[in-house]
Amino acid sequence: MNIAVLVKLAIETSYIRLDPSNRVLFDEIPLRVSDIDRNAVEEAVKMKQQGVAQKISSFSLLTWGATSKRVSETQNLLREILAMGVDEAYLMADPGFNIYSQLYTARILARMIKRGGDYSLILAGEASIDGYSSQVPCRVAEELGYPCVSYAKRIEVKDGSVVVERELEEYSEVVRAKLPAVITVTREINVPRLPTLLQIRAAMRKPIHMMTLAELGLGEMKRIHERVVEGIRTQRKNIIVEGRNVDEKVEKFLEAMAREGIFLVKG
Amino acid sequence: MRILLVGRVSEVKMLAGFISPISKGIETIDILAFGNVEDGEIQGLSPDNVYIALNADPWHPDDIVESIALVLNSYRYDYIFLPSSRLYKEVGARIAQKLNAPAITEATSAAIENGRIVFTRSLLAGKAISKETVDTPAVILAMPGRYGEASLGRRIKNISRISISGRRSIEVLEKKAKQRGSVRLEDAEIIVSVGRGFKSKEDLSLAFKLAELIGAQVGCSKTYSSRS
Numbered sequence: 001m002n003i004a005v006l007v008k009l010a011i012e013t014s015y016i017r018l019d020p021s022n023r024v025l026f027d028e029i030p031l032r033v034s035d036i037d038r039n040a041v042e043e044a045v046k047m048k049q050q051g052v053a054q055k056i057s058s059f060s061l062l063t064w065g066a067t068s069k070r071v072s073e074t075q076n077l078l079r080e081i082l083a084m085g086v087d088e089a090y091l092m093a094d095p096g097f098n099i100y101s102q103l104y105t106a107r108i109l110a111r112m113i114k115r116g117g118d119y120s121l122i123l124a125g126e127a128s129i130d131g132y133s134s135q136v137p138c139r140v141a142e143e144l145g146y147p148c149v150s151y152a153k154r155i156e157v158k159d160g161s162v163v164v165e166r167e168l169e170e171y172s173e174v175v176r177a178k179l180p181a182v183i184t185v186t187r188e189i190n191v192p193r194l195p196t197l198l199q200i201r202a203a204m205r206k207p208i209h210m211m212t213l214a215e216l217g218l219g220e221m222k223r224i225h226e227r228v229v230e231g232i233r234t235q236r237k238n239i240i241v242e243g244r245n246v247d248e249k250v251e252k253f254l255e256a257m258a259r260e261g262i263f264l265v266k267g
Numbered sequence: 268m269r270i271l272l273v274g275r276v277s278e279v280k281m282l283a284g285f286i287s288p289i290s291k292g293i294e295t296i297d298i299l300a301f302g303n304v305e306d307g308e309i310q311g312l313s314p315d316n317v318y319i320a321l322n323a324d325p326w327h328p329d330d331i332v333e334s335i336a337l338v339l340n341s342y343r344y345d346y347i348f349l350p351s352s353r354l355y356k357e358v359g360a361r362i363a364q365k366l367n368a369p370a371i372t373e374a375t376s377a378a379i380e381n382g383r384i385v386f387t388r389s390l391l392a393g394k395a396i397s398k399e400t401v402d403t404p405a406v407i408l409a410m411p412g413r414y415g416e417a418s419l420g421r422r423i424k425n426i427s428r429i430s431i432s433g434r435r436s437i438e439v440l441e442k443k444a445k446q447r448g449s450v451r452l453e454d455a456e457i458i459v460s461v462g463r464g465f466k467s468k469e470d471l472s473l474a475f476k477l478a479e480l481i482g483a484q485v486g487c488s489k490t491y492s493s494r495s
Contacts, residue, residue: 013392024395107362129390134353136361147436148328150357163440168353171326174441214322224402225369231395254481262457 001179002055004113004123005042006090006137007081009060010034010073015131020229020238026064033077033160036125036193038084040185043084043155044123044194052157056086057119059112061105062093075208077251082203083195090116092211097221104140104221110222111216121162124180129248134184149177150184153172269295271344272314273300273335275325278350283312286348289377289384294418299338299426309426314419317426322433326442329435331358336354337429344404346384351408370406371399379405415477447448450484458484463489 015023032258045054058081062074078089092124113119115196122144124137141148154165163176164183170191181187195203215220239256243249268294273284279298283290290296297316300309302325309317318338323330335347335358347362349355356462363370374386382399385406390397394430452458465471471485478485 011391013394016394101362101369103361103367103369132369132392134356135360135363135370135372138357139364142361142364145436148357148361149437151353168326170447171442171444173439173443176438176440177436197299222402225371225399226401227397227399229390229397230393231391234394243398250477257481 001053001120002118003047003053004116004122005040005044005058005086006109006122007037007041007058007060007078007139008034008125008128008136009062009064009077010066010128011117011130013190016231017235018233021196022233024229028069030215031064031070031073031077032129033080034125034128034130035036035125036129038081038125039187039189040125041081041086042190042192043185046155046190047121047155048085052183053121055117057116058086058089059066059109059116060089060091061102061108061112062091062116063097063105063243065098066093066095066127067251070194072237077207079200079203079206080195082206082208083200084193085195085199087210088206090211092144092213092216094212094214096213099221099223099225100227101221101223102133102135102139103224104218106136106143108213108216109136109140109163110143111212111218113140115211115216117211118136120181122146122180124182124184126184128187136177137182137184141261144180144182146180146182147177148182148184150186152183155183155185155189191252219243242248268293268345269297269342270346270348271297271299271335271338272348273331274350274355276304276308276312278299278411280312280416281350281411282348282409282413283372283419284417285409286377287414287417289379290419292379296421297344298339301331301334310423312419313423315421315422315424317423319426319428319479321428321430323431326354327435327439328354328361328435328485329356329437330433331355331409331432332361333431334429335362337431339366346403347406348407349394349406350411352411354461355408359406366404366406368403368406369407371401372408373409374399375410377409381487396468421456435495452486455484455486457481458486460486462488465491 011030012030017028044056101153127134138148149164151166152164161176165174241253272279295315298314298317304319320334323334349359371386373388376387386399459474461474474485
């Protein structure tokens with residue numbers, strides 16, 4: 001069995017930059033591998049180590065502008081997951097794809113997966129750290145005609161099926177779906193590994209296959225979703241509460257909160 | 268313009284509250300309801316048309332997707348509104364892709380600006396606000412618990428009961444309801460919010476002690492809630 005992992009190169013939300021009118025300067029913000037996609041990679045690598053999977057391929061799409069700087073940044077980020085144990089990476093970086101669209105993102109990823117080979121299991125994080133819309137994996141499943149099971153916190157592959165324990169707001173459940181299937185994972189499914197120096201060096205020799213829209217047989221895409229993004233400026237008060245013991249710290253903390261008008265201490 | 272609100276009756280009431288700032292200009296507002304639907308509740312909602320999915324499991328994504336697809340076979344809706352829960356995010360993605368449609372998740376408000384409906388949502392881990400417009404048809408997932416329940420104030424023209432095939436790609440082997448607290452964070456005056464820094468139960472008890480002292484409720488980050 002081969003596994004495909006969807007890996008988003010997301011906006012690093014810790015480094016948001018704004019212009020004086022609070023417009024978000026997306027081009028100046030670094031990217032990072034979306035946190036929960038690392039959990040998906042980890043799960044795939046564990047399956048390979050257990051002998052359940054033979055090959056792991058990652059599939060990514062550069063959605064934040066395919067400039068040469070971004071392409072190089074993205075390739076470096078993909079080396080991180082190659083070092084974790086992914087065998088090869090596929091990256092679609094095409095200046096022609098410059099619109100925000102979950103519809104087309106899913107369609108492109110589905111085409112990439114078909115082009116990449118024969119995959120029984122497609123894993124992804126439940127959401128990306130920047131958009132948190134949780135839309136793309138199930139859209140990919142729909143494109144491929146596969147079942148989609150979201151929010152997995154345990155996955156077991158057996159007898160051509162996948163058994164998933166998943167967590168929704170009001171209940172948890174164990175479900176079974178036939179392979180091939182798309183599964184999204186939560187953070188709690190595992191702790192992503194930190195690669196060793198040897199693994200990082202080995203990752204430099206693993207292939208990153210570049211793809212374009214034309215190669216995937218996709219043409220121009222209509223803009224169907226517009227958004228205007230405005231950053232929120234926050235300023236920390238930098239108040240440090242000090243005290244000789246916990247009781248004194250708590251008391252001073254409550255006094256500080258009351259001074260700020262956040263709340264009044266009861267009694 | 269024609270719109271469809273989808274969910275259990277309690278969720279549809281919430282969606283009615285969400286669309287109330289824009290509902291005046293909408294020609295037709297229909298609902299598709301799941302679960303035990305009582306006539307009185309439907310009358311109270313007062314949509315134009317009602318679809319009740321008789322044999323659909325309101326918790327099974329395949330059943331919900333099939334029910335929505337069945338209704339969409341009869342009419343073209345400009346917007347399909349769903350609650351922005353985990354279950355419906357999955358459903359919304361599948362429906363939107365079937366329709367070649369955009370989707371907005373976690374929408375916090377809807378307003379009409381320059382003749383277009385503008386939806387607002389949080390972005391970049393809460394560090395930005397995104398105002399979004401979409402071509403129709405579109406799927407909109409509204410954040411639950413933010414709006415009061417509203418009546419749509421129309422006269423019901425038709426109540427249809429629909430029946431689905433029940434073909435499923437996912438088989439449920441076991442299901443456990445979660446224990447639900449009686450706390451409504453929406454009503455709390457102060458919230459003590461905890462995140463992944465709280466490693467142990469002892470850490471968490473500190474937050475509850477603080478909350479008790481200042482008359483607050485304890486809330487937590489999305490990451491923390493999915494861990495516990």
